[in-house]
Amino acid sequence: MNFKQSIALVSTLCTLGAASEALAVCDQSGASQADRDLWNMHGCWQDFYLWQYQAYDLRSGDWSSRGWNDACNVALEFPKHWNAAYLVTYGLADNGAQSFHGTVDYRATAEAASSNFHDSLYHGVTDDGGIFGRFTPRFWPWDTDRVDTACPLYNRTHPNANPGSRGGDFMHEGWHAYFDKYGINNGDQGGHRAGPQGGCTINGCDYFYFHGIGAYAFGAMWENNGTASRFHSPNQVQVEFLCDVADQPQWWVPATVRQAAAADANTRAVTRFINGPGYTCGSPRPW
Amino acid sequence: MKGSNRRTPRLGAFVTLLGMVGSVPAFAAGPSGSASEPPSARQPPAGAPSAAFRARELHRPPALVGSGELARQNTRAFIDWAGMSVADERETARREIAAAASNPDIVRAVIDEARTAKESDHSRALVSLAILGEMRSAEGEKFLRDLIQQPLPTTGTVVEGDLLEATALAQLQAKAVAGLAYRRTRDADAEVLRVAARHPSKIVRAEAISAYLWNHGDTDEARRALAPHVRKDEQLLLERVRRVSGESAETFNRKLAAYLEAHPELLPPAPEKLSGQSRPAEQNPHRFNEPPPAH
Numbered sequence: 226m227n228f229k230q231s232i233a234l235v236s237t238l239c240t241l242g243a244a245s246e247a248l249a250v251c252d253q254s255g256a257s258q259a260d261r262d263l264w265n266m267h268g269c270w271q272d273f274y275l276w277q278y279q280a281y282d283l284r285s286g287d288w289s290s291r292g293w294n295d296a297c298n299v300a301l302e303f304p305k306h307w308n309a310a311y312l313v314t315y316g317l318a319d320n321g322a323q324s325f326h327g328t329v330d331y332r333a334t335a336e337a338a339s340s341n342f343h344d345s346l347y348h349g350v351t352d353d354g355g356i357f358g359r360f361t362p363r364f365w366p367w368d369t370d371r372v373d374t375a376c377p378l379y380n381r382t383h384p385n386a387n388p389g390s391r392g393g394d395f396m397h398e399g400w401h402a403y404f405d406k407y408g409i410n411n412g413d414q415g416g417h418r419a420g421p422q423g424g425c426t427i428n429g430c431d432y433f434y435f436h437g438i439g440a441y442a443f444g445a446m447w448e449n450n451g452t453a454s455r456f457h458s459p460n461q462v463q464v465e466f467l468c469d470v471a472d473q474p475q476w477w478v479p480a481t482v483r484q485a486a487a488a489d490a491n492t493r494a495v496t497r498f499i500n501g502p503g504y505t506c507g508s509p510r511p512w
Numbered sequence: 513m514k515g516s517n518r519r520t521p522r523l524g525a526f527v528t529l530l531g532m533v534g535s536v537p538a539f540a541a542g543p544s545g546s547a548s549e550p551p552s553a554r555q556p557p558a559g560a561p562s563a564a565f566r567a568r569e570l571h572r573p574p575a576l577v578g579s580g581e582l583a584r585q586n587t588r589a590f591i592d593w594a595g596m597s598v599a600d601e602r603e604t605a606r607r608e609i610a611a612a613a614s615n616p617d618i619v620r621a622v623i624d625e626a627r628t629a630k631e632s633d634h635s636r637a638l639v640s641l642a643i644l645g646e647m648r649s650a651e652g653e654k655f656l657r658d659l660i661q662q663p664l665p666t667t668g669t670v671v672e673g674d675l676l677e678a679t680a681l682a683q684l685q686a687k688a689v690a691g692l693a694y695r696r697t698r699d700a701d702a703e704v705l706r707v708a709a710r711h712p713s714k715i716v717r718a719e720a721i722s723a724y725l726w727n728h729g730d731t732d733e734a735r736r737a738l739a740p741h742v743r744k745d746e747q748l749l750l751e752r753v754r755r756v757s758g759e760s761a762e763t764f765n766r767k768l769a770a771y772l773e774a775h776p777e778l779l780p781p782a783p784e785k786l787s788g789q790s791r792p793a794e795q796n797p798h799r800f801n802e803p804p805p806a807h
Contacts, residue, residue, distance in 0.1 A: 259635035262596045268564060271557030272805040278551055279800045285548040297553040315807045322761045337798045344791075345798035356672055360514045366792040377671050384634040384680040401514040405791065410784040415672070416514025424748070426714055427673040429513065432780035435772060437765035453780045472757050474599070477565055481595040481635040488638060488683045495718040495749075496674070500778045502718065505754045509719075509726035511645030511691045512594075512606055 250352045251291070252380035256299045259387035262479035264308055269297035273314075277307045282337035282347035282369075291350060302350050302379050309391035310335070316478050317469055319443065324473040325465040327443025334403070334446070334462065335395035341447040343402035346370035348395075350379075357385060358394040360401035360416070370405065372398040389470045389486030393463045400459035403447065411458065423499035431458035433498040460497040464490050468506035483507075513672055562807060571604045573597070576612035587621035595639045606646060613647035622647070623655045630659075634680055638687055645691020653695055656688040657703060664712055679715070686719035693723035709741040717742075721749045730754075748775065 256264070267273065274296050277283075283303070285293050292301030299305065313335050319327045333342040344363075351359065351373040358378065361371045377383045378391045385391070401416050403409075411431065412418035420430035434456045441448065449456045457465075467490035471483050487507030494503040558564075574589040594605055612618040626640035641659075644652045662685070668677035689711075693704045701724070708720035721742060728734030735750050742750060753771050755764055772778060 257633050257635045258592075258595050258629075258639070265596065266564070267561040268558035269553065269555065270559070270561060270805075271553065272560065274557075275550055276802065276804050278548065279802070280804070282798055282800070283548065283551075285551070288551075293551045295554050296551045297555040297557055303551065314804050323755075323757075323759070323764075338801055339794065339797040344794045345796070347798070354669060354671070356513055358513070362514075363792075363794070366795045369794070369796070369798070377669070377676060382632055382634070383669075383676060384683055387635050398514075404514075408786045408791065410786045429672055433778075434780055435768060435778070437768050438761035439765070449783070452782050456783050468755065472755060476600060477568075477598055479596045479598065480605075481639055483599070484638045484642060485635045488687070491686070491719065492679060492683055492715050495714050500780050502749065502752055505718075505722050505752055508757065509690050509693065509723040511642045511687070511694050512602065512609060 250354075251302055251350075251376040252382070253291075253300050253302070255381045256305060257381045257386050257481075257485075259389070259479070259481035259485045260299055260305055260308055260381070262481045263312060263388045264299045264304075266477055266479065267311055269299075269304075270311070271296075273311060274304075274307045277310045277314075280336045280338070281306075281310060282345070284347060284349070287349040300381075305379050305386075305388075305391065306348065306350070306374065309388040309395065312388045312470065312478070312482065313392045313395065316475050316482075318473045318475055320473050321439065321443070323438060324469050325438065326441060326446045326469065329444045330441075330446035331392075331396060331466055331469075333444075334399035335392070343399060343406050344370055346372050346399070346402050349373045351375045357390075358398045360398040360405070362402075362405045370402050372402070374398075384485075385489060387482065387485040387489075389467055389482050390489045392470070393467045393486070393489060396466045397459045397463040400457065400462045404459070407449070416459070418499065420499070424495070424501035425499045426496045429497070430499045431460040431497055432500055433461050433464075433503045434458065435503075460493055461503065464493050464497075464503050467493070468504060471507045560805065560807065570598065570601055573601075573604060573608050576608050576618055577615065579615075579617045583615070583617035584621045584624070587618055587625060591622075591625055591636065591640055591643065594643060595636065609643055609646045613649045613652075616651060619644075619647060619649050619651050623652065626655070626659075630681075630684060634683070637684055641684060641687040641691060645687070645694050648695050653692060653700060656692050659688045660685045660692070660703075660707060660711070660716070678713070682713035682715040685711070685713065685716045689716055689720045690723045693720070693727045696727055705738065705741045708738065709743065714746070717746065718749050718752075721746075722752065722754065725750070726754075751775070 288303045292298055292303035295301055296304055313331050317328045333340050337346055339345040347369050349371055353375045356375045359373045363370050374394055378385050378394055380386050404411055414429045417429040417431055420428045434453055467486045471487035474483055490506050573593050576586055576590045578586050597605055622640055622644050626637055629637035629640055664681055665677040668675050689707050692700050704720050704724050708717055711717050724738055725734050753768050
């Protein structure tokens with residue numbers, strides 16, 4: 226719970242809950258082709274979204290004007306959120322010889338349940354246009370950590386408004402929750418290091434902790450030994466997820482989703498790492 | 513990003529506490545009401561995707577043929593199909609694209625789709641540019657060159673310190689330079705080298721370097737030819753590790769080990785622990801652990 230949320234909550238109470246509809250400013254006019262292509266693979270699967278809202282601890286009050294009661298309308302934020310969760314849950318090949326990590330790692334990072342990866346968290350949504358996502362740690366013991374995803378992941382004309390990038394942000398913010406659980410100091414620029422510096426071109430940089438394929442058994446991405454030899458940063462987890470979507474997906478993951486994931490991964494790899502670039506993924510052949 | 517100020521939760525929680533006096537049951541249910549009503553749909557939802565997967569017919573792209581308006585319609589249908597296509601259909605798509613590359617109406621229609629999608633749908637623009645690059649046509653090359661030379665926007669939506677519109681265009685320009693490198697002609701290569709040296713975006717320069725090397729067999733000779741064109745502070749991009757789809761873990765790990773051995777300066781410092789702050793133990797851990805429905 227942070228100050229802005231609290232103000233919003235008090236305001237909502239004062240207006241008997243009438244304010245939430247007016248607050249939504251994300252573009253709800255449609256979805257990117259990548260979102261629609263993945264959507265067409267499941268056609269709005271009821272059993273999944275009824276599972277997903279619990280697994281990600283989505284709360285109706287946060288999503289009421291964003292498709293909570295219109296869950297099959299892919300123009301809205303909640304359907305786009307669970308579309309990305311569908312990709313995370315089923316979309317990876319889990320190839321032990323080629324994938325960086327397994328579905329079990331990416332699910333545990335993204336989902337709400339308390340585990341070795343992070344304490345409990347819940348997923349909200351924000352109209353903040355200046356961020357992709359945000360992790361807000363709890364203050365009171367009875368509070369819960371919160372991951373918000375923002376309009377640039379939902380507005381269909383924006384480059385990150387696709388299921389892979391949205392899922393990638395679940396990883397990024399989930400890894401801030403991991404740092405919080407283990408008391409890691411990754412810098413004071415929104416949980417990152419000041420920049421530009423080294424290979425990083427923005428203010429908000431990470432290190433890349435290079436590791437080979439198979440260095441982490443599936444399910445062991447959370448492990449660290451307190452040194453740089455066994456560790457991950459938020460942008461690194463995000464890039465490795467995006468690379469696994471691009472290069473090691475299930476057979477049915479559409480080309481738009483794979484190509485958008487590769488573009489996001491390769492952009493992030495050359496702009497976010499002090500000791501970068503990270504790996505390049507996807508093929509340089511156009512098709 | 514992480515909520516950057518640890519004081520705001522303290523202040524926020526205090527304000528909330530004041531605001532919630534008399535509403536203890538609601539607070540106990542969580543800030544937004546964790547005891548949510550389930551979501552619902554207005555349209556009839558679907559069953560498990562497996563049946564639809566089994567029914568799907570692969571390797572049946574729409575014909576990429578025709579002239580005039582028919583060419584435009586067929587191109588739109590093909591891009592729709594290509595976007596949905598799966599990895600196993602890659603060669604099917606390549607054959608269809610190669611066969612259409614000599615049809616100027618189709619090439620122009622793909623260019624029109626790329627131009628339209630650039631403003632409205634980034635993922636569709638990427639697919640359109642990929643098709644155009646795969647075509648290796650002279651008219652397509654002209655469009656790719658023009659796109660690469662478009663100036664990056666200097667105003668727009670700033671997200672986490674990055675200008676979204678500039679990043680979006682740079683990603684498309686990176687896709688365009690991959691297409692240009694795939695032409696594998698002397699003129700196209702000269703432009704790729706120019707981009708590797710002087711494009712204002714690192715995203716595009718990095719892709720130009722990667723695509724040039726890949727299209728020249730990733731050889732030492734190609735690396736030597738490219739090196740004088742690459743900025744001094746970006747020479748590392750010449751040696752960057754590429755994960756190739758299908759390669760074994762041993763092959764990739766060997767490349768990575770050699771890369772790190774040659775560049776010990778890339779090893780990051782040890783992670784730092786926070787000092788003087790203890791995190792309160794959570795009182796109400798989220799207990800939902802049902803497996804996802806069978807796919």
